[in-house]
Each structure stands twice: as C-alpha cells, then as structure tokens.
Amino acid sequence: MEIITRVQQLLSVEFGNQAIAVVEESGLQPALVIHRGKLAEVCLFLRDHEETYFDFLSCISAVDNGVADGSFSVVYHLASIPHQHQLTIKVTVDNDRRLDNLPVVPTVTGVWRTADWHEREAFDLMGVYFEGHPDLRRILLPEDWEGYPLRKDYQEAETYHGIAIK
Template identity: 60%
Template sequence: MSFEEIKSLLVDKFGVGVITGEETGGLQPALLIAPDRIADVCLELRNNPLTYFDFLSSITGVDYGVEANRFGVVYHLASIPYQTQLTLKVSVENTRDLNDLPTFPSITSVYRTADWHERETYDLLGIFFENHPDLRRILLPDDWEGFPLRKDYKAAEYYKGIKVD
C-alpha cells in the first residue's frame, strides 16, 4: 500500500481526527497521529491484511526544545512480507516539570519489543508510557536524577561520591 492508501485506510477506520498531520519532506514520510489513538492505529496496521506491519523497528523519543515545551515519540514500523516501512509520530505539549512527565499510551500490547524501546525512552527522556508492564530505568541506575537526553538536562557533578563530569 502507498502512503496515501494507508492514510485513507486509517481515516476510514478511525475518522479524520486520528491523523493530525503529515510530514512528506524527508526521506521517509510520516503520519502524525493523535496521541491517545497510537495503540489503536498500531494494532490496525499490524492486523490489517492489506498493511500487515508486523515488525516494530524502533521507538525514539524527541525533545523538541525548551522553547517549544513539546515532547514526542517516533515509531518506525515495517511490513516484512510487503517490504514496506512507515513512520508514525505523536507529540504533546508539556511544562518540562519532572513531576509531570509527558505521557503516551504504551504499545507493548501490540508489539512486545516496545517494552524495551519504551523503557529506554522513559529512562533517557522522561516520557511516561501508560499501561506499560514494567516501566523503569534500563540504562541508568534506579536512583539517577533527571533525564540525560532532555535539552535542559544538567549533569550532576557527583554521583555517590564519584565525579561525573
């Protein structure tokens, strides 16, 4: 299926509000999806015999910058039998307060491998995934403060008495 056909399929299934925009200027076009519908969209794209996106290649978190106060998640899907790839993006505005993390639905119920990708995104950017089965740090110690890939992150000078910088 072409990008336009996939877009039409999603609009027919979920309504026009499911797609909030599109990016067609890069190497791979992306559909901007309403954040609360990402799991439904992934499930449809995986189960629909016309698309069969059976492989989640990666999930990447994005900090759009301090001025934008926006965080996002990028999903790279692939259909092995159809040799097709698709990029989906979701984003939300957020105050950058560490007590109010940007939140998206987990897609671990659709793709099991999302478990590790979402944990890494949480660990490094502080993006919370609702209904994730085991959302905790994966690369940094459990008591690490902050999220190192955020644009406003300031590294601690010491961690447990050991100089960090």
C-alpha cells in the first residue's frame, strides 16, 4: 500500500474528517493538505506513530500562490529514516497580502527542532508568521528590512539606508 493512502487511513481513524482538507494527486509528489488548526497535532501523530515514524523534517517551503489567488501555502517534506518512506503535507492560508496581516500557521518546532530554522527562513523571505515559534525573527535579511522578497508582488527597494541596491 502506498504511504500516502496508509497515512490517510491513519489520520481518518485518529482525527475523523478534521485533519485532511484535500488530497492533491497531481504533480510529481502527491500531498495531503492539512487543516491549519490540526497541523501540529497531525505532525506529532505522524512522528510518533509506529507505522509512520516521520522522524526527519527535510524541508519547509513557503509558496506564494499569486496575487489573484490570495493565498499562501506552506509545504512540509517529511521522511522516515527507519521505514524509508517520505510524505508531503501542506497547509494553505487565505490572506489579503497586507504587510500588517501576515498569513498565520502554527509552528511545528515542538515536533521537529529543525523546523526552527526552516520557519524563520519562510518568515523572512515570504512573510508567513509561525504562531508559537520560540524565536521568530529574520534570519537572512536585516531586522529592519521592509517586505518579503519572495512574494510575487514584492517591489524591490532602490536603496537601503542610503546605499543603492540595484
């Protein structure tokens, strides 16, 4: 049985229909889109369940789904080293793109310590706020940088503290 099918079954038994919002089967990697409010619980379950044991968070990526779509996605690539299987899960957040109203996703730093750095990078470059993160601050750009450079509507500044950027 394919791992994504088995994970669907396990999550349905554990959480009913409250965990999985959508199953994406198109593209190179199928993914489970998880309801934002259940993300941390689902991740903890997937890490600790003896059948899945996703002990390694390979990557977190933030995706700007476009100005017209009005949403952002956060993609989590999970791996189980002992079981040698992988899983992609996602959370999608509708957002009005205002800089004073960032898209909010719960942190998973309590599940995988490596999420600390991945979430900080997604915050810094895309402006996704990870609620509950122990030290959410910029990691690549200066603290006073305005905007989030990987957003599709980002306007590059011409200067930074009087120094030409372009």
